[in-house]
Amino acid sequence: MHEVTLSSKFQLSIPKAIRERLHLKAGQRFIFVTRGDTIALVPQRSMAELRGSLRGANTDDVRDRQDRI
16 A cells, blocks of 8 residues: 655656556546545546457447336
């Protein structure tokens, strides 16, 4: 587990071990997701990076427009 300190400018530095493991780059954008008292920091992915990520997904139970109320 890594510990960081919030600066007086409300900034955090991501530890090097985490940056390397997640292949984070300078200038990359993130999304903050809050759940109760927890903050999740999620890297924003481009459409090109997401391409093919749903390949093989099961679409058997997908609702059709006529199923919606």
